[in-house]
Amino acid sequence: MEKMAERKVTLLLEADEAERLGILNGDYINVLHSGSGQYSLEVDMAKRTGTESTSDKPFNFETSETRRFIMHLCNGDESSFQWVMNWLAVFYQTRKRCPLALCFHGVQSSGKSIFYECILSDLYYGKAVIYDDDALAYFRISRVKEIALFYLPDLPRSGRDRNHIKELITSDSVMCWEKYREDKRCMVIGNVFITTNSPREEVEEAIGVHRVMPIKTGPALRQAGFDPFWLIKALKVEHNDFKEYLLQFPIDLELYDKHPAMAVQS
Known part of the structure; x- marks a missing residue:
């Protein structure tokens, strides 16, 4: 496995911001120079995150900040954690679509958007789009066939948008249109990821019980002992090694293709 590339991060912070973050200490920071009320800081991410920068101690997912963060998003539930890991690994290894949308629902500031920005x-493959208020634009062009992930930062509210999302999850193609051209159906290769502060019942009502895997997150990051600032840095440091780990992860296609509740009933 290749050596992690980024191990030190240089930051330019105002003095009061540095003090607020509690990072002006010799354990993690070298103050390179200061002036005009600013600090130029070199952050040793290996010390801050507990990971080692030397090649003789390779990346260990079990003790990584990435694992700790994903487990937090699953509220410490092992079965949910394994489902999410399988959801990530199957697409990364095979590019096979999942017939279920993954939805993290929970309190604000629990890290849902960080999961999208730093991991997903x-x-x-850089082919993820945010499906927001301008979502219908993606149905106006055939670019939908190039999108690998549709990210909804909240539940769709209108019946029309809900139907579009349901079609994205379950259908092999969706109707698209372009100006001055005839409507046509375009193949869909992308998975759907949803985040919301709404409860599980609203998620299942909006998307459909058997179209979504709703997972309740843990509490807000700071309440759970995370510093969001350092978490983002740690996830970036570990990201290349995490991708290598996913390539080796033993995938379960049966789990991927069927809602766990349906699997129990069958």
Whole structure:
């Protein structure tokens, strides 16, 4: 496995911001120079995150900040954690679509958007889009066939948008249109990821019980002992090694293709 590339991060912070983050200490920071009320700081991410920068101690997912963060998003539930890991690994290894949308629902600031920004967007080959208020634009062009991940930062509210999302999850193609051209159906290769502060019942009502895997997150990051600032840095440091780990992860296609509740009933 290749050596992690980024191990030190240089930051330019205002003095009060540095003090607020509690990082002005010799354990993790070298103050390179200061002036005009600013600090130029070199952050040793290996010390801060507990990971080693030397090649003789390779990346260990079990003790990584990435694992700790994903487990937090699963509220410490091992079965949910394994489902998410399988969801990530199957697409990364095979590019096979999942018939279920993954939805993290929970309190604000629990890290849901960080999961998209620091983990998902790159895993999906840079072909991820945010499906927001301008979502219908993606149905106006055939570019939908190039999108690998549709990210909804909240539940769709209108019946029309809900139907579009349901079609994205379950259908092999969706109807698209372009100006001055005839409507046509375009193949869909992308998975759907949803985040919301709404409860599980609202998620299942909006998307459909058997179209979504709703997972309740843990509490807000700071309440759970995370510093969001350092978490983002740690996830970036570990990201290349995490991708290598996913390539070796033993995938379960049966789990991927069927809702766990349906699997129990069958």
